[in-house]
Amino acid sequence: MSDIDIRKVVQEELNNIAPEFDMTTVDPAADLREAIDIDSMDFLNFITAIHHRLGIDIPEIDYPKLITLDGAVAYITAHLGSSKS
């Protein structure tokens, strides 16, 4: 899965939670909680969706690494790679 595809998946899942935002215009380095107004339940739903869709495990302790769009893409890219090897 390419970096672009992963970004698309992340954007889609975030869009399911915050449909009123155009994820392509959200600052990829911004804290998503503020940028698209999501709460802890929304974030948990996002993590759950990524887990189901891509099959990677995201422990709670890693949540801060996924709090920006760029961070989430980087984290998923790294973990998809390691789970395949």
Added chain:
Amino acid sequence: MPSLGADMEAGTLVEWLVKPGDWVKRGDIVAVVETQKGAIEIETYQPGQIERILVDLQSKVPVGTPLALIRADGEAKPAAAPPPLTPPPPPAAAAPPPFAPPAPPSPRVITPVPPPVVPSVAARAASPAARKLAEERGIDLSIITGSGPGGAITYADVERRVSAPAAVAPPEKKKAPTLDLAAMRTAIAAAMARSKREIPHYYLEHQVDVTACEHWLAEKNAALPPDSRLLLGALTIKAVALAVRRFPAFNGFYRDNKFEPTQAVHVGVAISIRGGGLAAPALHDADHLSLDELMSRMRDLIQRTRAGRIRGSEMSDPTITVSSLGERGVEVLYGIIYPPQVAIVGIGKAVMRPWVIDGAIGPRSVVTVTLSGDHRVSDGHAGALFLAEIGKLLQEPDKL
């Protein structure tokens, strides 16, 4: 037409999920009603066979109007008055509904235009934004495949449909229920104004060290997949539900100038709606739910509420409300009691604070828990004990 809130006077029947001849059991969802709070699913409390539908689609009828007749199992067919879906009891089966709309007393058989029974328009979960877009563009949600959680229709799904060439969009189809945020604001304003007019509130706050909860959660969640993980919010709701059993003056309804305490603890969970709106549907029997059950029900409740799919009983029967503005919220919030309830508990965000434990100062995670109580029913002394009990319960999360 059940009353789904203190200020509801009428509701519009937008969908029947049953037809004459269908068998229903207690708790089945039989219809969808559009109110100021959005589309609400109506459950039946009477098991039996649907004898007759009394209210047409798109009819707006006052609270108390019988919606349908249900014949109980074994009840003779021509017998008088099978009980209706909602109180009050109707007159004999042959009589027209007491509040029948002034329009035609339509004796015609109500078999609405091909009733899309199973995956019907209103039965589809969809985000409020998706519903709004679909409504604006005259798109039938039932023709869209949802890609959201649980097959819910998302904004993007509708958008794809909009841009799809020559999409069939029959605008004459009945309109899908929507979350009308302006109407919701009117309902909130009415309930809150009434509360401030009628309820002599008093306010208390209590700081609770939730470090033990956070450690316990971190340890428990580390071994769980995301869909089984718990949030601190589930612990606080459970603690409130357990505590209020010992302090019944905060659980129940104030009606007709007197307080009616209730045995059941149905915690109303204040849920913010994207775009600006608020609903506080009930988590039924929260005191009897395990934390895992409570968490999964809360997740489901929040998802359905935000998609505009609340059930009638969830709207009408919370016995106490808990409001939490979440981790990005404020440290302290004082709620306004939702009538006819008599108390609302506010949970602030957890913050790190220097705290004295066993004579030494250390960093602890602290939450401010508040109580807005009704002075017609209780006093600050009882309120203080109630808050202290919530705090005590949160010190031993494994026992919640």
